[in-house]
Amino acid sequence: MNRTRVVVLGAGIVGAACARELTLAGFDVVVVDRGRPAGGTTSHGEGNILVSDKGPGAELDLAKLSTALWPQVVAEIADEDARAASSIEYDPKGGIVVATTDDGAVALAAFAASQTGVRAEPLSHKELADAEPALTRDVTAAFHYPEDAQVQPAGAALALLGSALRHGAQLRFDTEVVGATVHNGRITGVRVPGEVIEADVVVNAAGPWAGQVSARLGAPIAVRPRRGEVLVTTPMPGVVRHKVYDADYVGAVGADSGELQTSAVVESTWGGTVLIGSSRRRVEFDDTIRPEVLSAIAVKALRLFPSLADVAIMRAYGGFRPYVDDHLPVLGEDPRLENLWHATGHEGAGIGLSVGTARLLRELLTGTEPAMPVGEFTVDRSAVLAEAAA
Incomplete structure (x- = not known):
């Protein structure tokens, strides 16, 4: 047959x-x-x-x-x-979402409460500091999402x-x-x-x-394509332990504007490098990496992790996401x-x-x-x- x-x-x-x-x-x-x-x-x-x-x-x-x-x-x-599976680098490390304003804290708590069937655990200031020692203390709310993971x-x-x-x-x-x-x-x-x-x-x-x-x-x-860029630091194992991002990220993802949207998204890899994002903009298939976009990403990331200011950036890259209205x-x-x-x-x-x-x-x-x-x-x-x- x-x-x-x-x-x-x-x-x-x-x-x-x-x-x-x-x-x-x-x-x-x-x-x-x-x-x-x-x-x-x-x-x-x-x-x-x-x-x-x-x-x-x-x-x-x-x-x-x-x-x-x-x-x-x-x-x-x-x-x-086994070798192929290892190359996936599956890491169920969990994610932490933070708010840095009072309004952001209210919105983040409401968003977490709306996610039926998802584990979203509020973190006290001490719990957050224990989980991410290098993270800024200027945080108004934080939620731990233990189901978040990462692969290569x-x-x-x-x-x-x-x-x-x-x-x-x-x-x-x-x-x-x-x-x-x-x-x-x-x-x-x-x-x-x-x-x-x-x-x-x-x-x-x-x-x-x-x-x-x-x-x-x-x-x-x-x-259609929607472009994003990422900065990559030199290896610094253990500094960033989860995927950490500002609650503004959700709004940037859902934005309909083709203009530049940026938010702070910071996480490490198995090799110890730290990935710093993120940006979104519609530029068709123009693959030019623009310094002003990288600068905007870095500024927001530094608000979450001030200690990254003295870390060397090893490279930057960008790619296109498949976008539907x-x-x-x-x-x-x-x-x-x-x-x-x-x-x-x-x-x-x-x-x-x-x-x-x-x-x-x-x-x-x-x-x-x-x-x-x-x-x-x-x-x-x-x-x-x-x-x-x-």
Whole structure:
């Protein structure tokens, strides 16, 4: 019996996670990427797995699903290849969200109380000082989110993809999709230079390039790039112990303006370097790193961790997040082109939400009852189709 062939477009972490889940489900999977695996948005992220930044609704439910799945996925990969699992650098270190104004404290407490099913523990000044000794004492409220975690994003994507390949998936890199083959309103393959890769199902997991790819396939969706930058210090192990961010971060994520939005987000890696973010701005695919943006990020970070003032910055990098106007992922079959599915639009949460997204896609394609309702993620909502069709 011929197996259903699924072509996954994109070898970032969402595409890799989808490829793994679908291969394990028995599909014949081919991953196609115009560059190299984890070479785009995935390699320019911080690796966050967060429930702390999401208000009530479907995205929080997806975050809770993904948070529960991550340790399971890591354990499964460890059974296959311990070295690959180690490269994920899964660290359930927890997060701390702080407010630095009276109004911010009220808003943070209300936000934490609204997150049904999420552990959010208020911290006293002493508890906060014990948890993060280098953090400023000028804090009006703080909440500990023990379910927040972190991975090394490129390592995690490659481990997921490697698992898919071990189970029979194929990879085509340096291969750009230029179009689609369509028969009776159904996509039957993707065109790449010199050939057609036949498919029963195509999954558009191209991240911030998903809008461009979808237009080439004949079913455009309104996914656009939103740029962010990160500063990286020289190693300083133990100085920052959790993911720590100012409550303003939630507002910056949800802002609709294309203008620069910055907030203080500070965390360390396994190697001891400290990642300092974050910024958000819409500049299409302009990859210029601008000193004024890095300066704005640094100023806000120093308000949380004044001791970072004398720390050397080793490098800075930036990347593009897949942005949708209603700030929700896109997951489902395209209503205009049968057998074309989209798995994108996660903005800055794609690392954390990747495994939950992949599980839902697997369930939808196999006719299994989804682990959570997916109605808010469908392709036919106005934020996804209205501008694309304009």
